[in-house]
Amino acid sequence: MERIPFDNLQHEIERAARPDMDAAGRPVRVIEDQIAGAIAEKHGLSLHEIHHSALSCGICPMRYLRNLESISLTEQLRLSKKKAAVIGAGGLGGNIITLLARIGVGALIIIDPDCFDETNLNRQALSGKRTLGKPKVQAAVAAVADINPGVDVISHQKAFTRDEAPILLDGVDVILDGLDNIIDRITLQETAYDLQIPFIHGAIAGFEGQVMTVLPGDAGLKRIYGEHATPEKKRETPEALLGTPALAPALIAALQVMEALKILLNRGKIHRNSLMHVDMETFQIETFALGGDR
């Protein structure tokens, strides 16, 4: 396969693009995945690289047409250059991963040590008959390839550790919390601080959940769980007592991804130094002010 100069590639993408309209009737030049994929294959490039080049020329990959104008073409281009890490590919993580893929974040790092079992089927978006017994990260890679092959994915079937983080999370722009216990979350926040990466916390129990964005230097989870969090007795945790039906992970994951989007695109107000609490049963979303610095 022949690597071609960037200008020639852009020229080829320009020729392959066609005029279309978005849902509001506004003119947009688009390129379909099938054509973009053929160009990628011809030149030994990834679909991600073709999407990126198309967006650089103001051409919208057809799959992002319905993102307009909530996400502009310029923002879509910016997203295609970003890398997000999802730690945990279970209830929250599975939903986060599919949302990040659909929205077009350029690259994902996914870390989870576990395989799916039947107790995951009630809530974990990537679990199903075909993935039972299989590693969660394997299912995640397959799901992203199916939903959006324009997203580059690196997966690690291992438990997250602070020691390995500098290598595993190299170049990451935002970290999303898909973990299932408090101690690991505290470690993840500390790691995010080490690496100076924004961290978006989410947690669920029953039909309730919470979200908080933690920027490097924020007290973050210490204001929720205390300065010295100790392991909870697993059977006595709220999530053990109330279970975790599918609804809260889907909603909380969506809120986490919205926070990620705001960070990656530098727009809107992030929920920092405050805890957003959602009770789905009573339809209450409240924001509670917490302390600031570490």
Next chain:
Amino acid sequence: MAVRVFLSTALRRYVEGYDGETGVFLEPQNLKTVRDICLHLGIPSEKIKLAMVNGRSVSRDHAIRDGDRVALFPPVGGG
């Protein structure tokens, strides 16, 4: 003096018939602090990680006032 207390997730089981819409209405003649409210409701202190009054995080010794809206949270960690 009257305060309304909202409980999150597993804390609700300490109050029989708890209604998430309305919370618990207390007219605490001798309840002065958040800690007093927790004791009055029979919620063990170690089960509560966060206490909020009128949307702000407070200590257990925070003095409550008429009309306060108190929210108590356990450590939620599911994912």
